[in-house]
Amino acid sequence: MDFQRTRTVLVTSASGKTGRRVAERLGARGVTVRAGSRTGATPFDWEDPATWAPALRGADAAYVAYYPDLAAPGAAEAMRTFGRLAAESGVRRLTLLSGRGEPEAVVAEEALRAAATGVELAVVRASFFAQNFSEGLLADEVAEGVLVFPAGDTAEPFVDVDDLADVVVETLTVDGHAGRVHEVTGPRPVGFAEVAAEIARVSGRPVAYRAVSEADYAELLTGFGLPAPEAEWLAALFATLLDGHNASVTDGVKRVLGREPRSFAAFAAEAWGGPAR
Numbered sequence: 059m060d061f062q063r064t065r066t067v068l069v070t071s072a073s074g075k076t077g078r079r080v081a082e083r084l085g086a087r088g089v090t091v092r093a094g095s096r097t098g099a100t101p102f103d104w105e106d107p108a109t110w111a112p113a114l115r116g117a118d119a120a121y122v123a124y125y126p127d128l129a130a131p132g133a134a135e136a137m138r139t140f141g142r143l144a145a146e147s148g149v150r151r152l153t154l155l156s157g158r159g160e161p162e163a164v165v166a167e168e169a170l171r172a173a174a175t176g177v178e179l180a181v182v183r184a185s186f187f188a189q190n191f192s193e194g195l196l197a198d199e200v201a202e203g204v205l206v207f208p209a210g211d212t213a214e215p216f217v218d219v220d221d222l223a224d225v226v227v228e229t230l231t232v233d234g235h236a237g238r239v240h241e242v243t244g245p246r247p248v249g250f251a252e253v254a255a256e257i258a259r260v261s262g263r264p265v266a267y268r269a270v271s272e273a274d275y276a277e278l279l280t281g282f283g284l285p286a287p288e289a290e291w292l293a294a295l296f297a298t299l300l301d302g303h304n305a306s307v308t309d310g311v312k313r314v315l316g317r318e319p320r321s322f323a324a325f326a327a328e329a330w331g332g333p334a335r
Contacts (some may be wrong), residue, residue, distance in 0.1 A: 059111075059258045063191075065089055065090065065118040065119065066089075066092055066116060066117045066118050066119075066129075067084055067088040067089050067090070067091055067117060067118065067119045067120065067121065067122070067230055068092045068094055068100070068102075068113055068114060068119070068120040068149075069081045069084070069091055069092065069093050069094060069121045069123075070102055070104070070113075070116040070120065070121060070122055070123050070124075071094070071095065071102075071104070071123040071124075071125050071181035072093035072094050072095045072098060072100075072102075073093075073096075073097075073098065073168060074123060074125070075187060075189050075190075075193055075194075075219050075311070076123050076155060076199065076219055076222060076223055076226070077093075077095075077121065077123050077137075078261050079219060079220060079222075079223035080121050080223045080226050080227060080230075081093050082223075082225045083223055083224065084227055084230065084231070087227070087229075087231060089231065091252060092143055094109075094113045096250075096267045100113050101113070102135075104124060104125045104136065106183070107136075107139055110139070110140055110143050110187075111143045111147060111261065111290055112144075112204075114143055114144055114147040114149055115147050116148075117147065117149055118149065118150055118151065118155075119149060119150065119151035119152065119155065119230050120144060120149055120151075120152050120153075121152075121153050121155070121157065121226055121230060122137075122140065122153065122154045122170070123155045124136060124137070124154075124155070124166070126288075126292075127157060127160075127163070127295065128154075128156050128157055128160065128162070128166045128167070128287075129157055129160040129161075129162035129163045129166070129214075130157070130162075130291070131291075132284040133162070133163070133166040134162075134165050134166040134169040135166065135169070136166075137166045137167075137169040137170035137173065138169045138170070138172070138173045139173070140173075140177075140218060141169070141170040141171070141172070141173030141174035141175075141177070142173045142174070142256060144174050144177055145173070145174050145175045145176055145177050149174075149177055149260075150177060150178060151177065151178040151179075151230060151236070151331040152177055152178065152179045152180070153179075153180045153181075153182060153226050153229045153235075154170055154172070154179065154180070154181045154182070155182055155184065155222075156181050156182065156183045156184070156211055156227070157184065157299070157300075158184055158185050158241055158242075158243070158304055159183075159293075159299060159303050159304040160298075160299065163183075165256055168182050169240075172297065178235075178236035178237075179236065179237065180221065180229040180230075180235040180236060180237075180238050180239075180240070181238070181239045181240070182225055182226055182229065182239075182240050182242060183239060183240070183241045183242070184217050184241075184242050184243075185214060185215050185216060185217045185241075185242065185243040185304060186202030186214045186216050186217070186299065186300070186304075187216065187217060187218075187219050187222070187324045188216040188217065188219065188244065188322055188326075189217045189218070189219045189325075189329075191205075191253065191257065191326075191329075192329040192330075195282065196290075198221045200254075200257055200265055201237050203244070203263065203264050203265055203266065204265070204266055204268055205253065205254045205257075205266065205267045206268045206270055206278060206333060207267070207268075207269065207270070207275065207296065207300075208216045208269070208270055208271060208272045208293060208296055208297045208300070209250045209269060209296070209300040210269050210276070210300070211251075211269070212249065212250075212300045212301065212302050212305065213248055213249040213252075213305050214247060214249075214287060214300060214305065215231070215243035215244045215245070215246060215247045215304075215305070215306070215307045216242050216243075216244045216253075216322050216325075217242050217244050217311075218244065218318065218319065218320040218324075218325050219310050219318065220244055221242065221315070221319045221320055224311075224314075225240060225242055225310065225311060225314045226282045226316055228314050228315060229314070235314075240310045240313070240314055241308040241310045242308065242310040242311050242314075242319070242321050243306075243307050243308045243310065243311075243319065243324060244307070244320070244321060245307065245318055245319050245320075245321050246307060246321070247306075247307065248322045250267045250269070250274060253267065253322065255267055256322060256323055256326045256331055258327055260323075260326050260327050260331065261329045261330035261331065262307060264296040272293045272294060272296075272297040275293040275296065275297075276290045276292075276293035276294075276303060277289075279292060279293060298320065
């Protein structure tokens, strides 16, 4: 696809952590961005398939960030439908956000690949986001000084979402990524206790990590108002992802962007206003 010409890219979940950043970066490159969200100018809702075809119509490419997660029940069927609609709408390139080390997500990846006949597909599998500590539920815990999570002593190579967004934009606007799977991580594994200590250091406020069981975390989530089935599924997903099998580091960011990924310390310094080590 020649992206030197006028082009339009649909960004799904455009108000989310990754979608917002991808949309901003595409716009900075002169791409016409169709920001799809429940309340935006381009209506798009993963829970309402009737919004998908209108959003895809006339787009050259799309960033596919499925909510709540590509490993969620029903994700594979959603990818089959979305892929078929994308092909029928004349979309020529897709980049799919996936989870690293999630077997269920791979099933959904394959469903999209099979359904999107004739469409170039790149997959970006990401490790746990560093920004999960500064945006959303964990940010509330950090602000209260106690980081509660079912991760035990496991270390995770947290990826900076800004790095992830740069990778996604590269796959959407530069040729050579069709059929490829890019696994993106940060530069080294970091334990949750170290995360808490680093945030405390740069913010100047006490933050402690408290490891809990999967069942206890599900109970905590229901206390925040999540329905029990959703809370149990989310707790199980986190416990599975953070059982140690994702602790290794990849060179995905450097391979795509030609530079090293940002460290958690650098992210924390920017997010909480202190000096990076």
